[in-house]
């Protein structure tokens with residue numbers, strides 16, 4: 019029997035980043051990777067991430083959150099998913115301010131009519147925090163490239179951890195590069211022992227970045243909130259933008275404010291409820307179960 023059979027789910031999205039919320043606080047159980055992969059099938063309930071809610075571990079938090087990618091791997095951050103669970107919890111409790119905890123730390127969220135703001139914590143730039151496979155002095159421009167060795171298409175990414183690992187390549191035109199071609203090899207490059215999310219960033223002005231993302235464990239997505247945070251802090255760190263930027267993703271815009279007073283990254287954007295449902299054995303890949311007669 020599938021572990022998640024008969025559990026309810028809520029389908030949401032953040033700028034088209036497909037999110038499934040599983041509220042497991044009343045009867046906690048781990049999300050089996052095989053069941054996540056079965057559920058993510060195109061003809062079942064295609065999603066980019068599951069946001070699984072567990073009983074809180076800190077007194078002033080609503081839940082401990084685990085994030086599972088479509089390939090069944092676990093992630094330490096999901097910006098769009100965080101805005102979705104904040105909207106879910108605000109609708110359930112009537113409270114606009116909600117705090118979650120993830121493996122990466124606290125996620126302090128505020129739900130307002132024009133959008134949800136999530137404090138994604140502080141960025142980590144050291145090579146071991148990304149993590150990288152070995153010591154690197156300057157993570158603002160990693161010695162990594164893709165394409166022909168004598169004429170690389172992508173080179174010298176900035177790398178940063180914002181709860182999950184990101185590599186950001188600076189390009190003049192995000193539409194001119196086939197990210198679906200280069201994404202997989204870069205995601206799985208041995209320099210990233212935990213893999214990485216791969217972004218193409220086009221700096222339009224000191225206040226505006228256009229971004230396309232190949233997500234670890236999910237592939238091309240309509241939006242990636244943690245990548246928007248990663249690109250914003252990396253651009254500011256390189257002096258390409260200020261600390262407050264608009265990030266335009268295929269699914270729409272996020273506002274990122276890398277607060278100078280404490281280095282916290284504040285991300286503001288929409289979250290949308292789509293529909294509710296209940297998981298069945300067939301959805302979870304348990305289609306070979308012989309029905310008791």
Ligand SMILES: N[C@H](CCC[C@H](N)C(=O)O)C(=O)O
Nearest residue numbers: 093096097098182234243244
């Ligand atoms: N694929 C990411 C997790 C989800 C990130 C993205 N959906 C977001 O909104 O931040 C990873 O494995 O680190």
